[in-house]
Amino acid sequence: xxxxxxxxxxxxxxxLLLGLVNGSFYAMLSLGLxxxxxxxxxxxxxxxxxxxxxxxxxxxxxxxxxxNYWVMLVLSPLVVGVFGLVIERLLLKWLxxxxxxxxxxxTFGITLVIEGIFRSFYGVSGQPYAVxxxxxxxxxxxxxxxxxYRGWVVVASLVVCLAVWALIEKTSLGATLRAGxxxxxxxxxxxxxxxxxxxLTYAGGVALAAFAGVLAAPILQxxxxxxxxxxxxxxxxxxxxxxxxILGSILTGLGLxxxxxxxxxxxxxxxxxxxxxxxxxxxxxxxxxxxxxxx
Amino acid sequence: MNKKTSGYVVLLAAVALLPLAxxxxxxxxxxxxYALFACAFNLLIGFTGLLSFGHAAFLGTAAYAAGHALKVxxxxxxxxxxxxxxxxxxxxxxxxxxxxxxxxxxxxMITLALAQMLFFFFxxxxxxxxxxxxxxxxxxxxxxxxLDNDTTLYYVVLAIFALAFWLIYRTVHSPFGQVLTSIxxxxxxxxxxxxxxxxxxxxxxxxxxxxxxxxxxxxTLVLGFAxxxxxxxxxxxxxxxxxxxxxxxxxxxxxxxxxxxxxxxxKIGDLGQWxxxxxxxxxxxxxxxxxxxxTGLIFIICVLAFRRGLVGEAGALLERLRRRA
Numbered sequence: 047x048x049x050x051x052x053x054x055x056x057x058x059x060x061x062l063l064l065g066l067v068n069g070s071f072y073a074m075l076s077l078g079l080x081x082x083x084x085x086x087x088x089x090x091x092x093x094x095x096x097x098x099x100x101x102x103x104x105x106x107x108x109x110x111x112x113x114n115y116w117v118m119l120v121l122s123p124l125v126v127g128v129f130g131l132v133i134e135r136l137l138l139k140w141l142x143x144x145x146x147x148x149x150x151x152x153t154f155g156i157t158l159v160i161e162g163i164f165r166s167f168y169g170v171s172g173q174p175y176a177v178x179x180x181x182x183x184x185x186x187x188x189x190x191x192x193x194x195y196r197g198w199v200v201v202a203s204l205v206v207c208l209a210v211w212a213l214i215e216k217t218s219l220g221a222t223l224r225a226g227x228x229x230x231x232x233x234x235x236x237x238x239x240x241x242x243x244x245x246l247t248y249a250g251g252v253a254l255a256a257f258a259g260v261l262a263a264p265i266l267q268x269x270x271x272x273x274x275x276x277x278x279x280x281x282x283x284x285x286x287x288x289x290x291x292i293l294g295s296i297l298t299g300l301g302l303x304x305x306x307x308x309x310x311x312x313x314x315x316x317x318x319x320x321x322x323x324x325x326x327x328x329x330x331x332x333x334x335x336x337x338x339x340x341x
Numbered sequence: 342m343n344k345k346t347s348g349y350v351v352l353l354a355a356v357a358l359l360p361l362a363x364x365x366x367x368x369x370x371x372x373x374x375y376a377l378f379a380c381a382f383n384l385l386i387g388f389t390g391l392l393s394f395g396h397a398a399f400l401g402t403a404a405y406a407a408g409h410a411l412k413v414x415x416x417x418x419x420x421x422x423x424x425x426x427x428x429x430x431x432x433x434x435x436x437x438x439x440x441x442x443x444x445x446x447x448x449x450m451i452t453l454a455l456a457q458m459l460f461f462f463f464x465x466x467x468x469x470x471x472x473x474x475x476x477x478x479x480x481x482x483x484x485x486x487x488l489d490n491d492t493t494l495y496y497v498v499l500a501i502f503a504l505a506f507w508l509i510y511r512t513v514h515s516p517f518g519q520v521l522t523s524i525x526x527x528x529x530x531x532x533x534x535x536x537x538x539x540x541x542x543x544x545x546x547x548x549x550x551x552x553x554x555x556x557x558x559x560x561t562l563v564l565g566f567a568x569x570x571x572x573x574x575x576x577x578x579x580x581x582x583x584x585x586x587x588x589x590x591x592x593x594x595x596x597x598x599x600x601x602x603x604x605x606x607x608k609i610g611d612l613g614q615w616x617x618x619x620x621x622x623x624x625x626x627x628x629x630x631x632x633x634x635x636t637g638l639i640f641i642i643c644v645l646a647f648r649r650g651l652v653g654e655a656g657a658l659l660e661r662l663r664r665r666a
Binding site for chain 1: 392394439440442443445446447449450451453454455457458461462464465574578581585624628630631632633634635636637638639640641643644645648
């Protein structure tokens with residue numbers, strides 16, 4: 047069997063794939079965070095809780111209503127998006143003129159409430175969610191065994207991330223959005239309904255988180271704490287990448303997933319902390335982040 | 342003695358009499374530890390304008406370090422506390438050096454991430470006892486007095502708290518504190534006046550971390566255990582909430598906030614049972630298991646309506662009345 051640094055190749059590739067899967071979640075979440083921050087000037091701590099909510103909705107749909115994975119993959123982000131709409135109109139819109147810190151604190155409070163609700167009904171134990179039939183099993187690629195579902199997660203998240211990138215960078219809607227990020231008052235003066243754009247941006251960002259949640263449901267067990275564990279890592283990813291560039295967010299997310307996967311192979315004890323160590327190094331070498339601009 | 346000082350002296354005397362009034366000493370000591378923790382945190386957010394989202398790291402570091410020194414190395418109690426505080430200050434120095442490289446919202450995210458890294462380290466390290474934590478840490482004796490007596494320990498903890506509070510008060514009202522305030526109000530201006538603001542921020546950060554550590558080490562001595570919860574991000578959130586409820590940037594606000602939140606945590610189970618009995622909805626009975634639901638709601642209400650906190654709002658109200666008179 048082929049070995050690299052004493053590690054069998056299939057094991058290495060398996061961990062790399064797992065890292066890529068995690069990286070896809072990082073990418074989708076940090077992308078949503080960056081877009082929301084650009085428009086609302088709020089760091090959405092609730093992003094993790096809404097990701098958890100997306101996963102839970104998928105599980106609940108199957109458990110109580112018998113709605114299958116594919117339908118929930120669309121439905122769950124829609125429901126969470128509408129929920130985000132309500133949050134933005136009801137709570138967040140009062141904070142835009144205040145210090146950024148209040149946005150972080152408010153969304154932190156929202157996180158605690160959402161988690162508390164799910165916890166009071168389902169506790170903290172995981173709910174298993176089966177891989178959909180069409181993606182069950184694995185494909186032998188010759189050099190490794192590829193579990194179909196994991197392959198699907200990576201492809202689906204990449205497609206969605208690139209679609210968001212194209213939407214923002216290549217369409218006229220995206221151009222308005224970017225202009226709104228730069229100078230909302232000027233854009234408003236051109237007759238664009240900026241408050242509505244802000245609301246929809248938030249809804250879109252959290253829908254992306256919910257989409258990631260549904261994708262994650264069959265891989266990780268669905269539980270009420272899955273979001274907050276992830277969001278802190280994603281914060282580190284955001285610090286490493288900087289929030290200035292969409293493509294930067296995606297690349298940083300994927301890259302760190304791979305770094306994490308490799309660490310699991312060569313030095314498993316550090317696999318849960320490696321992202322934070324990378325963050326510390328980046329802060330020392332390039333404080334503005336890999337893709338950030340020094341202000 | 343001016344009015345303010347005599348106010349603090351009366352307050353101190355009243356707190357000293359609490360055990361005689363039948364207040365459960367362990368509860369009072371726990372409140373004092375968290376009040377000190379919140380005051381230390383307030384030194385950053387309230388007086389320097391830095392939001393640290395990772396203060397649990399310092400509480401947890403000192404809790405474990407003091408617990409280890411007391412239990413395994415057999416340190417006398419005060420030395421154990423000093424050791425814990427020093428370790429927290431050291432961690433504060435490392436975190437501070439990294440975090441002050443970014444400002445504002447990034448500062449918060451960096452401190453949160455660094456604290457999470459330390460949490461994972463504690464989870465895996467052997468000296469912390471993993472999920473079980475450090476149990477049955479001995480209290481030892483001080484000047485021949487056994488601290489196993491809760492009332493004796495109460496006065497030791499009170500002395501520690503009073504001393505630390507005095508230190509914070511002096512810091513805030515010193516020229517150094519004035520520079521910190523100027524950084525909070527307008528950092529570029531402070532820089533243009535010739536202050537090396539990074540050094541001031543780092544010093545404030547280390548001081549805050551050390552004081553949070555003092556709270557954590559004392560807490561281990563009082564409760565006899567240190568667990569992973571001390572270093573968890575929810576604890577970082579809790580100290581923010583205490584400070585926010587009481588009033589950021591006020592001297593006594595964090596103390597009141599700590600008292601309210603700790604009391605709420607203790608009583609929320611009963612409250613849930615009572616609500617369940619009253620409304621017949623069984624869901625309320627489990628409220629004690631999901632405290633975060635209630636703390637989250639308080640967070641939301643505070644941020645939207647009471648950003649100045651109880652003490653801050655009360656001060657503003659008094660000011661308005663005085664102006665009208």
